[in-house]
Amino acid sequence: MNTQTTLTLETAQEKFTERFKVSAKMTEDNRKAIPGGYSRTTFNFGPHAIYAREGKGAYIETVDGHRLLDLNNNFTVNILGHSHEALQEAITAALPTGISFGNPVEEERRLADLLIDRMPSIELVRFTCSATEAAMGAVRIARAYTGKTKIAKFEGGYHGFSDTLSVSGHVHPDHDHGPDDAPKSTPESGGIPQSVVNDVVVLPQNDIEDSAKILRENATDLACLIMELESGAGGVITLDTDFVKELRELTQELGIVLIFDETITLRAGYHGLQGEMNVAPDMTVMGKIIGGGFPLGAIGGSGEIMRVLEDGRANISGTHHGHKLSLVAGIACMEALTEEILDDLNAKAERIMSEVNAWAKERDLPFTVFGYGFSHLGYAYLKDVGLPLKNHRHHLTHIDGEKTQTVSLELANRGFFPVHRGEFSLSTPMTDEDIDSFIETLKAIVTEIG
């Protein structure tokens, strides 16, 4: 084992600052007009964002003049990469026919059918502009359907930035998040009323005994349980299939609507991750890939529940809901995502995970690539070889944040653009050579860090 440490956060950061100085300057200048310099703090890649000039296929070109393999893909949206031909053709054909209408357009039904055909648990679909809105809408529908107020979610679960769902998405080393077996509901931001937080019950991931206890204690007040089967923002924690199945049975018994947030995990397979796990929720939240790069979210569910939007028990409505261009792009994207294409993407991801992990194991290095095994994965330096990542709290206790950040910065320095927190996703234009070069670069970086 090579124990000599040649690559540190400091050296990676110095190189990054030099290579991305145009982006740094733009961030600073833009703060005069936009708080933080841009409209999403998640654009931050360490010290500042990397500004994109254009995207083609699997690559982006930055304002600093670097070509990077796009492993971020707008946080898993761009499953077809950039400037996909079928998508461009569909949008170009639609543009001259009008953009925005106070009328429904026929594409709405076509995309609804595409989603219903893929997802056996979904009978009816409503479109929104984002998954944040879809998750908000799903919660409202569940509340209207059950007549109950409280909601349950997991610590480390992310469902967009609405007040209700911005609770206990992340743990922070300086905050009191309560004991492991009974996480305390904690707001993610200032500006969220305590009255809202009080209506959110928080469960520990992959712990059936404690999750069941909390659900049973609150069952008479709980409208829904919303969950990601594999988390994104909360650090690529996969819920065990048996755990998910037990929650399916329990929520049914207790009259709690079960909502799977498949905003990221829809790319796991033709029927989403629920299909891979063979568990059917009552409702599904979707986003990211379903808009083909345009803003689009969707709520899917059983007819019985979704009819509350028809019979006056609930209302959700937005000026841009059912927006033509998002639907057109979404149709082109979902039609391109055949079972074979998704299998190929997942095989590439599986290869990265198995090759890197086998290599690290041989050398006794505490670096790991992890996830359920589809085309969205996490990577991390662990504090020790073999420490588990079974729940969101393990990120604090088991991950070496400094070394993981070093990997991210150095990947950018060497021509790759992952998600800075230690995550990546694949897109269909990526070649075997792209994958080889990512694997080899990861190994080289980890060897240098030690």
Ligand SMILES: Cc1ncc(COP(=O)(O)O)c(C=O)c1O
């Ligand atoms: C699982 C999940 N749900 C909901 C959202 C919110 O989606 P959006 O940012 O499109 O509103 C995200 C975004 O990353 C997500 O990962």
